[in-house]
Amino acid sequence: MKKTLLAGVALAMTMACAPAIARDYVIHAGHLIDGINPGERSQVSIVVHDDQITAVQDGFVTPAGAEVIDLSQGTVMPGxxxxxxxxxxxxxxxxxxxxxxxxxxxxxxxxxxxxxxxxxxxxxxxxxxxxxxxxxxxxxxxxxxxxxxxxxxxxxxxxxxxxxxxxxxxxxxxxxxxxxxxxxxxxxxxxxxxxxxxxxxxxxxxxxxxxxxxxxxxxxxxxxxxxxxxxxxxxxxxxxxxxxxxxxxxxxxxxxxxxxxxxxxxxxxxxxxxxxxxxxxxxxxxxxxxxxxxxxxxxxxxxxxxxxxxxxxxxxxxxxxxxxxxxxxxxxxxxxxxxxxxxxxxxxxxxxxxxxxxxxxxxxxxxxxxxxxxxxxxxxxxxGESRIGAIRPGAFADIVATDRDPMADITELQRVRFVMQGGRVVKDHGEPRI
Ligand SMILES: [Zn+2]
Structure with missing residues (x-):
């Protein structure tokens, strides 16, 4: 009985945590701190394919087949x-x-x-x-x-x-x-x-x-x-x-x-x-x-x-x-x-x-x-890993967002509302998806 229960839990954990099937997203970022350049950019699109960022473009664009993640009111940063x-x-x-x-x-x-x-x-x-x-x-x-x-x-x-x-x-x-x-x-x-x-x-x-x-x-x-x-x-x-x-x-x-x-x-x-x-x-x-x-x-x-x-x-x-x-x-x-x-x-x-x-x-x-x-x-x-800490093509799609700008209020980083890791959304609107 105990063994069956444990096996069930293990299966549920595996299913809950298994990487999502390859999927294209585009994140519409109201503000972007890219981890590379000083300062911020406004209204930027981040294109994600599988576990990587493939493009970072000015303005809100929607490539064919990509699911839009609307963070147009937030500040987006690397994980x-x-x-x-x-x-x-x-x-x-x-x-x-x-x-x-x-x-x-x-x-x-x-x-x-x-x-x-x-x-x-x-x-x-x-x-x-x-x-x-x-x-x-x-x-x-x-x-x-x-x-x-x-x-x-x-x-x-x-x-x-x-x-x-x-x-x-x-x-x-x-x-x-x-x-x-x-x-x-x-x-x-x-x-x-x-x-x-x-x-x-x-x-x-x-x-x-x-x-x-x-x-x-x-x-x-x-x-x-x-x-x-x-x-x-x-x-x-x-x-x-x-x-x-x-x-x-x-x-x-x-x-x-x-x-x-x-x-x-x-x-x-x-x-x-x-x-x-x-x-x-x-x-x-x-x-x-x-x-x-x-x-x-x-x-x-x-x-x-x-x-x-x-x-x-x-x-x-x-x-x-x-x-x-x-x-x-x-x-x-x-x-x-x-x-x-x-x-x-x-x-x-x-x-x-x-x-x-x-x-x-x-x-x-x-x-x-x-x-x-x-x-x-x-x-x-x-x-010693160059694919983390930056929003740029080729980096891992590790992306977070806050409601307000942490440059104006640093405590925002204690209230991260959106988390994507390796192209998978793990937290959205402040709610865990894992
Ligand atoms: Zn220590």
Whole structure:
């Protein structure tokens, strides 16, 4: 009985999510932010065939056989891109330490399916998942690609590579006698282990490597200011990963970890809280992206004040030290000319609220056009996929729309009304179609 029910659910999911039969659409866009040119265009037609945009034309035209999607009252943009999410995690659900020993990888998988859907419905058609059980996130990515589940296109790092006792060591804070299968998957001590772990991750299907050169906030005991991976370990990761054409994302709060990781050649600094003017100079010289994750900063401060019981030992104190500084850092980095890639740390806050990051970035002092660019251009370049983040012929038909213009009111991006992904309408008039 149970088996039949499950099979039925699986069949329904497959039918609901299977890619639509090839179909031609033309979108009549009242305003268009194309993700390429500065400014906006009015009254533009976007022609979609299968999963791609085939033409972008001035005026409202209707090619023979194309179904019209009338967004003539709205503002149309490329699908949003978030370069820092954790689809399988949700720290808002309760104490993180407790969750890590009461939640199985099956729970994480099913949570990931739900969170992927929420993220897509929020208008995010592409994400980088920078930390989760390798087998689980690789499976999610494959299921999305196959059309089995609805979610953003995914580029995944699998488990975070961390030194013993560092930000990515799941055993932190537990009785040393305790262990769990998988807890050692990301632990690297010494360059040789780092090389091996990168190769194993590559074999297991990841698209990038995530390392934690500094301590972090949502972990027990490690110091966000300290550089906890050695330069030799970071270099071993970067050299091996780049040989395998995998970019490297480095979680780093303290200045030394930011400076060293950037100089060694990581592709992005995640968070970057305590960066200095020297850090910005090094990042510019090496073309390193900053992924600011302001919602994470704001959320951990909120937790520390309202729900310290959800945080493990030492986390509340660290949150108060790190959280408030992140917005200041973003403004300073932008002013210094550091490349910015939009990223939010979804999973630290509720999935599907990624759009809040745009508002926080504008509040931090970044101009709206540059904030939008950080998602369409910054995150797309960091991911390394030229067919996302732009409305142009040859790009994926990943297209969203808001009722009002986000250039005038950035909070509109928290109310995305229309979402098309790969030529398939997944949300229309604010209503999910998946
Ligand atoms: Zn994160």
């Amino acid at each position: 949003l891109i978030d370069a820092h999410v954790h689809l399988t995690l949700d720290l808002t659900k309760g104490n993180a330490l407790l969750q890590s020993v009461t939640h199985s990888s099956y729970d994480e998988t099913l949570d990931g399916v739900g969170n992927a859907r929420l993220t897509l419905l929020a208008g995010f058609t592409s994400v980088r998942d920078v930390g989760g059980d390798t087998a689980v996130v690789v499976a999610l990515k494959r299921a999305q690609k196959a059309g089995t589940i609805a979610g953003p296109r995914m580029w995944v790092s699998g488990s975070i590579l961390s030194p013993t006792g560092g930000h990515g060591d799941p055993a932190n804070g537990f009785d040393p006698a305790l262990t769990k299968p998988g807890w050692q998957d990301g632990i690297v001590d010494g360059p040789d282990e780092a090389v091996k772990k990168v190769r194993e991750h590559f074999r297991d299907g990841v698209d990038l490597i995530k390392i934690v050169p500094s301590g972090g906030v949502a972990s027990v005991g490690d110091d966000p200011q300290a550089q906890l991976m050695t330069d030799a370990e970071i270099k071993a990761v970067v050299d091996t990963a780049h040989t395998l054409h995998l970019p490297v994302a480095a979680h780093a709060h303290g200045a030394q970890a930011i400076d060293h990781a950037s100089a060694i050649g990581v592709d992005s600094i995640e968070h970057g809280s305590f960066a200095t003017s020297t850090s910005y100079a090094i990042m510019k010289q090496h073309g390193t992206y900053l992924v600011p994750t302001l919602i994470a900063g704001a959320t951990v401060v909120e937790f520390a004040q309202k729900h310290p019981e959800l945080l493990g030992p030492s986390m509340a104190e660290k949150a108060m030290a790190v959280g408030p500084i992140m917005a200041k850092n973003l403004y300073a980095a932008w002013k210094a000319g550091v490349k910015i890639a939009f990223g939010t740390d979804a999973g630290v806050y509720h999935h599907g609220q990624n759009g809040r990051e745009f508002e926080l970035m504008v509040k931090a002092g970044m101009p709206v056009a540059d904030v939008l660019r950080s998602s369409f251009v910054g995150a797309a370049n960091l991911i």
